[in-house]
Amino acid sequence: MKVKRAAKYGFCSGVRVADIKVKRFARGGGRGAILGQVVHNERVVEEMAGLGVRTVKTMDEVADGVIVFSAHGVPPSFHEGARRRGLEVLDTTCKFVYDIHHASQHARAAGAHLVFVGDPGHREVIGYTHDLDPAFYHIVHTVEQAQAVDWSQYAAITIFYQTTLNAEEYEDVVRAIEDANPKAVRADTICYATKENQDAARVLASDPEVDLVLVVGGKHSANTRHLHDICARFKPSYLVQGVEDLDPAWLEGVACVGLTAGASTPDYVIDEVEQRLRELAPTRA
């Protein structure tokens, strides 16, 4: 049996860099706490805890030492909050997320109303909006939400996308705002990491050689489930959290398995799945 991986899968560059920074810090003897999960993956949380960097929900849980801010970033006031508590900050915020922080601050200073297309509960979006007066921004996720606002009342509007979305899929949402106010502009801050993983999954699943696709990732991870939906349109596809979910019956009569992974899946979990596949069936090329 052959195993073929998608051209792009798993951690985006921002999460990969954050993961490396925290591990380097821990292996150098550093001890501290991460505010919120580095990625939405329990294996990564356990791994970090094993290295001496536990995950906390709020800064109140950290009495001293180092607080790690994850790739998705935090509200600017959290830096001040850490200083007030006497905590040292290890900031692993992705540079693309910082681009949005800076661009949205400039747009606001220039008088624009801000629109964030994304999930109001996502830490990245909370990072952009937490410190803002609610009168100065909206968060929208659906066309209905976009149509429910009178956008014509704003002299200028700048639209930003949560980086973990595939911006193309929110075209209708953004169009609804632009149709209501022709002065609305889209910020040039789109991160293509999610789209690249989705495009690569589509190519893999539509490859005639691939009989079956395994998507590795958390069952509660929205982007992993989305990858699975894409692959299932082309081939029988299964979402597995790790080797423990593999069912050998799936592989009967299968000559080639396609492998992809959600953005919160570390490389070693994907490697374990591939290794197990190779144990379950003789390998070719």
Ligand code: SF4
């Ligand atoms: S999805 Fe893009 S912006 Fe967000 S952390 Fe990853 S690389 Fe950075």
